[in-house]
Amino acid sequence: MNNGKEEKIKIILLGEPSTGKTSLIKVYLNDKFTEDVPSSLSSSFFQSVITVNEKKYLIDLWDTVGQENYRSITQHFIRDTNIVIFVYDITEKHTFNEIENYWIDKVKEVLNDSAILGIAGNKEDLYEKEVVEEDKAEKLAKKIGGFFKKTSAKENPKEFKTFVKMLIEQFLLKNNKIIKGNNIILNESSIIEDKNKKKKCCI
Ligand code: GDP
Ligand code: MG
Secondary structure, eight states: OOOOEEEEEEEOOOHHHHHHHHHHHHHHHOOOOSSSOOTTOOOEEEEEEEEEEEEEEEEEEEEOOOOHTOHHHHHHHHHTEEEEHHHHTTOOOHHHIIIIIIIIHHHTTOOTOOOOOEEEEEEEGGGGGGGGGGHHHHHHHHHOOOEEOOOTTTTTTHHHHHHHHHHHHHHHHHTSSSSSOOOOOOEEEEEEOOOTOOOSSSS
């Protein structure tokens, strides 16, 4: 855990079930996609370390497993988050609508101004079945002052990672931890511990 030297950055993934949240986290951690995410992998909390200009940050990456069905994710859990990534499935319109009509409001009620918001349009590999206009997602991201990226946990594992790194960089810039124009070197130094047994996100 935090030994007092490293600052923490808390990242949570929110959205409807089956949009690919767990898969995205898995590819973030392992760089590879597995078709069926076993339910035994019901972990909610992973930790990794990122180094930005030689300063270490602990990245707490929270998955919401199952709870999204019951929408029992507490305001308390969201409140101290630094980066929220809303995930929708580009082939399922309702998953986008729910971000627009439910998840954003839920987050905005409690989230602090220093946080960064991202929207991931996942399952980009199924582009032939895309039903959510990209333009709409981009506009929504703009409206909430956030960032949008299409992702595919399945076919482009690096893409989501790049998106997360960009959001971390934006968070650090927004909070004056780094200065724009400076050479930003963002390296992962180590991954990963599954902290699930020690903490739960949503009671
Ligand atoms: P969660 O409920 O939001 O955590 O979603 P999961 O990660 O469990 O994924 C739901 C289903 O979508 C699983 O069958 C995954 O294999 C599949 N899936 C996840 N990401 C992608 C993707 O980028 N492309 C495709 N084609 N399938 C995906
Ligand atoms: Mg899941």
